Amino acid sequence: MKKAISAVVLLLLISATGYFAFRINPAGTEPAGASNTEKLVLTGSSTVAPLAAEIGKRFESRHPNVRIDVQTGGSSRGVNDARAGLADIGMASRALKPDEAGLKSFTIALDGIGIIVNAANPLTALDKQQIIDIFTGKVTNWKELGGNDAPITVVNKAEGRSTLELFLHYFGLKNTDIKAQVVIGDNQQGIKTVAGNPDAIGYVSVGAAEYEAGHAAAIKLLPLDGIAASVENVRNGSFPLSRPLNLLTKTEPAGVAKDFIDFARSADVNDLIEAQYFVPVAH
Amino acid sequence: MLKNRLATALIWLSAVLICAVFARLLADMLLNGVPRLSWTFLSTAPSDAGRAGGIGPIIVSTGLIVLVAVIAAGPLGLATAILLSEFTSPSRRFGRLIERSLEVLAGVPSIVFGLFGNAFFCIYLELGFSILSGGLTLACMALPIMLNTAAAGLRAAPDDYRLCAAALGISRTAALLHLLLPAAAPAIIAGLMLGIARAGAETAALIFTSGYVDRMPDTLMDSGRALSVHIYDLAMNVAGGDANAHASALVLMLLLFTINSLATCLTRHWLRNRIMTS
Amino acid sequence: MTLSKRNILSPSLTDKRLAWLLSGCALLAALIVVLILGFLLNESWPVLRHVSLRHFFADASWHPTQGLYNLMPMLTATLLSSLGALVLAGPLGVASGLFMHYYAPPRLAGVYRRLIELLAGIPSVVYGFWGLVTLAPLVGRLHPPGVSLLTAILVLALMVLPTVALIADAAFAAIPPAYLRGAAALGLSPWGTISGVVLPAARGGLVSGLLLAAGRALGETMAVLMVAGNAVQQPHSLFDSVRTLTANIALEMAYAMGDHRAALFVSGLALMLLVLLLVGMADVLSRKTAYA
Numbered sequence: 001m002k003k004a005i006s007a008v009v010l011l012l013l014i015s016a017t018g019y020f021a022f023r024i025n026p027a028g029t030e031p032a033g034a035s036n037t038e039k040l041v042l043t044g045s046s047t048v049a050p051l052a053a054e055i056g057k058r059f060e061s062r063h064p065n066v067r068i069d070v071q072t073g074g075s076s077r078g079v080n081d082a083r084a085g086l087a088d089i090g091m092a093s094r095a096l097k098p099d100e101a102g103l104k105s106f107t108i109a110l111d112g113i114g115i116i117v118n119a120a121n122p123l124t125a126l127d128k129q130q131i132i133d134i135f136t137g138k139v140t141n142w143k144e145l146g147g148n149d150a151p152i153t154v155v156n157k158a159e160g161r162s163t164l165e166l167f168l169h170y171f172g173l174k175n176t177d178i179k180a181q182v183v184i185g186d187n188q189q190g191i192k193t194v195a196g197n198p199d200a201i202g203y204v205s206v207g208a209a210e211y212e213a214g215h216a217a218a219i220k221l222l223p224l225d226g227i228a229a230s231v232e233n234v235r236n237g238s239f240p241l242s243r244p245l246n247l248l249t250k251t252e253p254a255g256v257a258k259d260f261i262d263f264a265r266s267a268d269v270n271d272l273i274e275a276q277y278f279v280p281v282a283h
Numbered sequence: 284m285l286k287n288r289l290a291t292a293l294i295w296l297s298a299v300l301i302c303a304v305f306a307r308l309l310a311d312m313l314l315n316g317v318p319r320l321s322w323t324f325l326s327t328a329p330s331d332a333g334r335a336g337g338i339g340p341i342i343v344s345t346g347l348i349v350l351v352a353v354i355a356a357g358p359l360g361l362a363t364a365i366l367l368s369e370f371t372s373p374s375r376r377f378g379r380l381i382e383r384s385l386e387v388l389a390g391v392p393s394i395v396f397g398l399f400g401n402a403f404f405c406i407y408l409e410l411g412f413s414i415l416s417g418g419l420t421l422a423c424m425a426l427p428i429m430l431n432t433a434a435a436g437l438r439a440a441p442d443d444y445r446l447c448a449a450a451l452g453i454s455r456t457a458a459l460l461h462l463l464l465p466a467a468a469p470a471i472i473a474g475l476m477l478g479i480a481r482a483g484a485e486t487a488a489l490i491f492t493s494g495y496v497d498r499m500p501d502t503l504m505d506s507g508r509a510l511s512v513h514i515y516d517l518a519m520n521v522a523g524g525d526a527n528a529h530a531s532a533l534v535l536m537l538l539l540f541t542i543n544s545l546a547t548c549l550t551r552h553w554l555r556n557r558i559m560t561s
Numbered sequence: 562m563t564l565s566k567r568n569i570l571s572p573s574l575t576d577k578r579l580a581w582l583l584s585g586c587a588l589l590a591a592l593i594v595v596l597i598l599g600f601l602l603n604e605s606w607p608v609l610r611h612v613s614l615r616h617f618f619a620d621a622s623w624h625p626t627q628g629l630y631n632l633m634p635m636l637t638a639t640l641l642s643s644l645g646a647l648v649l650a651g652p653l654g655v656a657s658g659l660f661m662h663y664y665a666p667p668r669l670a671g672v673y674r675r676l677i678e679l680l681a682g683i684p685s686v687v688y689g690f691w692g693l694v695t696l697a698p699l700v701g702r703l704h705p706p707g708v709s710l711l712t713a714i715l716v717l718a719l720m721v722l723p724t725v726a727l728i729a730d731a732a733f734a735a736i737p738p739a740y741l742r743g744a745a746a747l748g749l750s751p752w753g754t755i756s757g758v759v760l761p762a763a764r765g766g767l768v769s770g771l772l773l774a775a776g777r778a779l780g781e782t783m784a785v786l787m788v789a790g791n792a793v794q795q796p797h798s799l800f801d802s803v804r805t806l807t808a809n810i811a812l813e814m815a816y817a818m819g820d821h822r823a824a825l826f827v828s829g830l831a832l833m834l835l836v837l838l839l840v841g842m843a844d845v846l847s848r849k850t851a852y853a
Contacts (some may be wrong), residue, residue, distance in 0.1 A: 008582075011358075046815070049495060050332035050521050059331075070446045071412055071505055074815025137447035153706040158791070159626060160816030176624050179803050181706050183791035185812050188519045189693070195708050196698040215523065275331060277522055290752040294664050297656040298673065303723065305680055308691055308719075362586035370580050377584075383840055384591040384647030390776030391597055393685075393783075393809040395829045398814070399597050402604075423593050430590070431773060432731060435766055439735035454573045473731055477681065477724070484684035487782045487811060509685045515783065518690045532687045539682030544675070 037254050040094060043071040044078020044091030045162070046186065047205070048245050051109065051276045053115055054092055055264050058272065066256055075162050079103065088257050090248035104252060108242040108264045109278040113163055114205030114229030114241070116191070119218040120198045123147045132171050134201060137179030141194040142199060155202030156180035157194055163187075167203055170241050181268035197221050206239070207231050207277025235279045245278060312536075313383065317527030324530060329497050333513060334522050338531050340499035342538070344414060344507025347500065348493055351418025352425055352482045357475060359422075360429035364471075365459065367430075389427035396424050397491035405492060412506040417493025419487040421485055425478035432477060436470020437463060472546045483539050486511040510535040601830045608823035610745035617827060621792045625796040625813075634795045635808055639832065641796060642710060642785065643778040646717035651771055653718075654725025659755060661726075662733045674730065681723035689787035692716040697788055704800040706790060711799040713789035717781060719776035728773065732766025733759065772843050779836060782807040806832045 042052050049072045056068030073081075075092040079100055082090030094107050102128070115131060117123065123145060133139040135154055143149040156178050157164035168175060184190045187204045194200040195218040206229050209221050221229040225240055233239040252259050263269065270280040323337055330336035363381065371378030400420030410416045440463050448458030464471070486509075494506035497513070508516075516529045517524030612630065620631035656690060657677065661670045692712055700715075701707025737839025740762055760853040761765070804812075806828045814825055 005778060046516075047519055050516070053495070053497070054330075054332055067498075069412070069494070071495050071506065072490065072815075076816045076818050080818070081322075151705060158812040158816075159624070160813055160821070162816075174627075176622070176627060181792055182708055183793075183802075183804065183812070185786065185791075186519045188522065188524075190788060191695075192693050193708060196694065197701050199705055211522045228744065284750075287750050287752045289687075290755070291664060294656045294660050297653050298660045298665070301657060302673075302676065304719065305676065307695075308683075309679075311691060311695060312687070359586050359590055362583050363590045366580075366583035366587045370583060371688070379844070381587045381591045383844060384594040386772060386776070386840045386843070387836055388590075388594045388597075389773055390779055390839065391594075392780035392810070392832055394807055394811050394814070395597065395601065395780075395832070397602075398810075398826075398829075400710075402600055403596065426590060426593070427776075428773065431769055432728070435731065435735065435769065441737075445800060455576045456573075456579045459579075470731060470735070473727070476670065476678070477727065480682045484682060485687050486684060492662060507611070511686055514690075515686045516781070519787075528690070532684065532690075535684055535762050536679065536682055536687075540679045543678045543682065 038083060039067045039068055039069060039183055040256055040260060041087045042089045042091055043068050043081045043087040045075040045093040046072040047093040048091040051273060053154055054272045055269050059263050077102040078248060082250055085250060092246045092248055094243055095216050101282060103248045103259050105246040105248050106261050106265060107246050107281055109245045109273045109280055110234055110242050110243040111245055111278050112234035112239050113166055113203055114206040114209055115203050116194050116209050117222060118194055118198045118200045118220045119220050120145060128225060136177050150199040153197050153200040154180045155182045155190055155200050158183050158185055163255060166243050193218055208235055211277050231279055298368055303529050310531055312529055319526050319530035333517050334524050335523060341497055341510055341513050344500050345510045347414045348417045348421060348509055349479055351415060352421035353479060354418055355422035355427055356426045356478060360426050361433055364430045364433035364437060366468040368434050383408045385427045385430055393485060393487040396420055397488040400488055401491040412494035413504045414493050414500055414507045415503045417489050419424055420488050421482040424485060424488060425482045428481055429474040429478040432474030433471045436467035440466040476543045476546045479542055484511060486515050495498050598833060601826055601833060605823050605830055608820045608827060625824045630824050632831055634793050635809055636831060637795055637805045639779060639805040642713045642717055642805055643775060645714035646721055646776055646778045649718035650722045650774060654722050655729050655767060657726035658729025658733050677723050677726045677795050678706040681727060685720060685781060688716050688720050689784035692788035698798055706802055708788050708790040708802055709800045710796050710803045713785050716784050716788050717778045720781060720784060721777050724777060725770050725774045728770030729767055730762040736762045775839060776836060780807060781783045782811045786811050832848050
């Protein structure tokens with residue numbers, strides 16, 4: 001019994017020391033000058049996160065005393081955290097809304113949104129009205145548009161996502177108008193859903209779709225208003241549906257945050273942006 | 284006679300069916316994942332958003348998170364299991380209350396754990412996005428499983444042991460330590476195994492607590508990406524990440540499988556040496 | 562067990578101290594659930610304050626950004642998918658346990674046990690991923706769209722099967738050999754032994770295993786998110802796309818603000834109520850079961 005009690009006491013002592021050891025330097029509040037590392041925390045859109053993480057790694061390799069921590073949580077999280085000061089920089093995969101105008105936003109890349117259908121679908125183009133009819137449920141079978149005799153599976157994005165809001169804005173619809181059979185979260189889920197269903201139609205990031213289509217995924221991009229959906233067309237501005245990827249701060253950035261944002265907007269990271277199938281902003 | 288034949292046939296059939304389905308699953312994963320597996324994959328850091336490079340720091344983060352979870356949940360679960368099986372009677376309210384609340388805990392969705400862990404460990408206790416937060420959240424998730432199995436094992440220990448101990452005048456604590464715990468050891472280890480499996484496979488809870496950073500962690504207070512989160516990111520968020528997602532999934536499965544097998548072997552060996560059951 | 566009463570057999574100080582220590586630990590463990598419930602209530606309060614509960618059952622649809630909060634289709638989806646998963650995984654899991662203990666030759670049983678242990682360690686993400694890429698197209702060929710209630714049931718059943726099988730295995734291992742010898746002495750056939758002796762003796766363990774599996778199925782998020790289709794509608798057939806409460810939270814939490822966010826926490830609360838109901842039911846059912 002004595003052994004057990006001493007073991008428990010010892011364990012408590014060890015955990016107490018450990019706890020207090022960590023308490024002295026709680027995460028993210030290193031006093032400047034006490035140690036040399038500065039930490040920058042970014043939170044927000046999961047679309048921007050991989051890109052921000054890669055830019056962060058390159059930044060760290062050039063500035064050995066800085067650590068860039070990227071967390072996900074969605075564009076709204078990025079806006080909220082930037083506003084509340086919980087993160088140094090917020091990431092959003094959309095432009096700021098009117099009630100978020102107090103924040104400063106810096107665009108680091110562009111991303112197009114294109115309509116995709118299964119590769120086995122014989123149709124090669126759909127005009128604006130046809131797309132509206134499909135997504136609002138007026139047209140429910142591909143044969144009404146000259147395709148196969150099969151019910152259309154409409155793939156829509158979940159409420160609140162930036163891609164959805166842009167899509168609705170472009171086609172002049174409300175989310176309650178859309179009659180979808182499948183609702184997805186991230187781009188890759190959309191791509192895999194459409195690839196696995198010969199009668200599906202959906203919309204995802206142009207870059208990701210272009211990559212997957214080029215790597216034998218069973219999808220194909222449809223042109224929008226006659227303009228082919230390609231990263232090239234987003235770059236030269238001719239593709240009508242695109243969104244900015246933004247870094248947000250509460251006040252004018254200074255210090256490490258400013259260095260990082262400037263670095264992210266410079267031509268030094270264009271290869272990283274293209275590696276994620278986004279389009280660098282023209283310089 | 285016919286019932287026996289039917290029963291035998293059905294049971295063999297279900298075993299074969301299960302094997303077939305899982306064989307298909309494993310084959311799919313092996314086919315897609317093995318080409319990317321290599322020693323460099325296991326030791327280098329991820330690059331190009333995880334599509335190139337390896338998963339070294341991620342394995343370390345995962346190991347640390349699971350370790351924290353086991354250290355936090357193991358003793359707590361064992362203590363509660365001992366209380367429930369030895370010191371309280373099921374007809375009294377205290378024991379029933381504890382048991383019911385732990386059953387409810389077992390049913391909490393993983394995403395709610397993630398949000399709770401974020402609000403409680405990361406924000407209220409100011410641990411931030413860290414391995415510690417992730418481990419403690421997972422401890423809450425794995426607790427019911429560990430407890431359940433340990434309690435079942437302790438309850439199944441023959442009453443003879445308790446009676447003999449009382450007859451010899453040994454305190455109940457000593458009886459516990461020297462007789463009942465060794466007798467229930469296989470169940471306790473099994474509970475630990477299931478708990479580790481639950482912890483290692485968890486995704487939603489970790490995204491909100493231990494975070495997304497894929498750097499090699501320096502301390503428990505650093506944010507560290509777990510393997511399951513990495514697999515989710517590669518499969519669902521990064522274009523072209525499928526191959527590495529499969530490979531990482533294989534690594535995770537192998538890791539968990541090794542832990543499980545080790546635990547089972549240890550139990551068998553230990554059992555043989557400590558105690559003889561009829 | 563009458564031996565468990567605190568005040569007989571052992572008034573030793575050591576035991577009293579141990580009892581207090583254990584009670585403290587147990588209370589801590591039980592406290593976690595209270596904290597979680599409190600957290601959920603706290604976060605759902607903003608919307609519960611000015612939206613009456615009736616909205617959550619009777620509104621036209623689920624469009625929280627426009628003030629519509631009907632949870633019923635998602636509640637139905639959660640219940641049906643978990644029930645379906647249990648109906649599939651329960652018997653199969655128990656059959657696996659029986660297989661390992663009474664039907665398979667020892668070496669095969671060992672290999673099979675290894676396989677089940679391997680499967681217990683597969684992350685839910687992998688199940689979801691495989692379900693989306695392999696299973697959904699297969700189901701889609703039967704009836705579009707492929708991602709549906711059926712796919713969700715199948716994937717959930719796969720996920721909880723190892724848990725049920727392993728717990729059944731442990732339960733069968735805990736049966737006193739004396740029972741089996743007694744059955745053999747009475748000349749019972751293999752199936753007679755199983756149905757008359759083994760299953761009733763292991764009932765407590767099996768029920769708790771099924772409860773754990775039910776909890777796991779109800780709470781699963783990632784895998785259902787990927788394979789259920791996520792359309793908010795009452796399912797009229799197994800092939801309809803559905804959204805569970807957990808998938809709903811995961812899908813919309815990242816982008817929800819204000820009332821929308823609080824409404825998501827209300828759905829989390831609804832789920833917890835479901836679990837409380839389930840546990841309460843099981844409590845009533847198990848009152849007569851032996852404690853072994």
